[in-house]
Amino acid sequence: MLYSLPCPKQFINTVSGSHMRISSGLRSCTNVVQIAPPFVLDGRSVTLIDTPGFDDTTKSDTEILRMIALFLTETYQHGKKLAGVIYIHRISDFRMGGISTRNFKMFRQLCGDSTLKNIIILTNMWGHVGNDVGEARERELASDELFFKSVLEKGAQMLRHDHTLESAQAIIKRLLDNKPLALQIQREIVDEDKDILQTAAGTELNKELLAEKARHKKDMIDLQQELEAAMNEKDEETRRELEAEARKLQKEMDRIDAESRNLADNFQKEKADLQKRLNEMDAEAKEKQQQMQEEYDKKMEEIEKQRRMDADQSREKQEDYGRQIAELQRSGRGGFWTSIGRAIDGLFGVH
Template identity: 55%
Template sequence: MPDAEPRRPVSEAMTQPNTSAHAGLEVDEEITIAVMGATGSGKSTFINTLSGSNLQVGNGLRSCTSAVEISCSFQLFGRNITLIDTPGFDDTTISDTDILKMIAAYLSTTYENGYTLSGIIYMHRISDFRMTGVSRRNFTMFRKLCGDSSLKNVVIVTNMWGEVTPERGEARERELATDDILFKPVLEKGACMVRHDNTYASAQEIVRRLANKTPRALCIQKELVDEHKDVSETAAGAELSREMAELVAKHRAEIAQVKEEMREALRAKDEETREELAKVRGELEAHVKKIENDRERLSSEYAEEKKRADEEMKKIRMDLEAEQVARAQRQAQIEQLEVRLRDSTNNSAEEQKRLRDEITRLNNAPRGRRGGICSIM
């Protein structure tokens, strides 16, 4: 396994290139797989196990993945593979609006530049007693991001089998696979579901299922780039807006109830209860205001995020072109030195050694970025 790298934002991430979009650029073939799922479902641990990265792993209630991050690249099945770690839509440190904004900007910018994912892994804890509201919500957003056409490139991974008895785990697995509101619809459309026992061999087998898949564009990529939709108009954006509207309605009903209880406390001259209810009302109203603000800022802040990603992509492509020129120059130098070495039979051993050393130095010179989608998040 490769040496571990420090935790970092998305950088040096390479996806399968569309050669027509990269005419004139020599970009090494690379497989990129996104890893999605709820907070605490084991995404970062899975990535670290395979890649030797040290993405931060959460042991408590707070989420550690609050941005799109990538692993260090690693070799597997003769391919260069990079895994992308994405935050769940239940993150404790960042709003769902910001999560969608980050994921959408990354996916749209890479797709515009000819890159698509080879696969998506969705992590689910088999140890969960039931599919909670939070889990369902994460899976719903996952489906909206992917769409049905990319489900053949999806592997649903159940993990944490060591926390349940085999009988209980198998019963939950059957329920997930056969329930119409759980995983059954996506399995019927081409996704597969496999177990992960938290070993390197198990993780390797999961990636093997995706390594040779034909890269496919996700639904949100087609919506944003091909159909020129606003992020709020995408399936994922509309789903998020719908959820927010439901939550606002729920809180407004709660506020109305609290107001009635405050009036009763006032009539009863129960000042202590009235003050407590006033505090609850203030918290609910603040929450409603925050949700409404999140809904309003999605489009405007996505545009800013997308502009920044596009500017970084432009720099990356310039770096790629510069690296290609430098590589060609090094190769020309090497060829010239090899000719001189072949013609140096009358030269001293010291001169021949110098030529060999120079050829070795040029061959081992740093290659710069590996032609990836670097540092755009």
């Protein structure tokens, strides 16, 4: 799984040969869970999953948490664990500001400490800074408790990516032999039967929502005092401006209340809807399975027959038949990751 503040699609496209669209504007380039087609590296099949971060420009933090939690819990319930998680950080960033720090905090709550040995902190954008500047920032990130020091001390790795295929492959190879582990939020929801609000990530998010509301309440008190002063002075223009600001602030507090209140309810509803969608897709797949199996058997028989007839042909010709068979076998395999990706896309209105 790749989880990041900067868009990881370029990394995925480089190492897997995918063609995920990369954003060139200010809008988030990842606001849904995306699954790249599997590829083979060192004889191992690798599937990369791109998840959004809590810095999205089109979805709220509660939507992002529900989306990631749905994907992770559903895959875990189907026996799927992750061999590694990559968190991408731009070394070109002048400093690790509030958004980056908060994003990483939520990332840690999702993963938990027990999986840190399977986590890579990946720094990119090295071509945008001088070596001295980049190395100084790298040292600060690795040595400051506010940044990555604590996770590195508990087994996480920090690596550089130079945007080449060789670099990307070397990074993925670091994860190939890992023992797949359940992330903290998977254990909390599935094994411990916790509500999403009771998870570490849900608790952290709700705490931030309540803190934000408290700040808005303080601002509202200040506005009310200014409004009272404006009314006493019969300053109609200022009064109208302050009333508009108060309405805007109240609307924001109402939104926070709704997000906090509906986090758990929406998650349970979406979880049920996701399971329903997967069941429907599974039923459709079973209807086509017999036909696809017959077509598969027929094609395989034709290739094997032609291969036997051409037994005396060149080694290159025989290797070509081998490639055809391998490709046919790959195309005939079930696509669990693709199915769940499509189901979640439909659930969150992505087509």
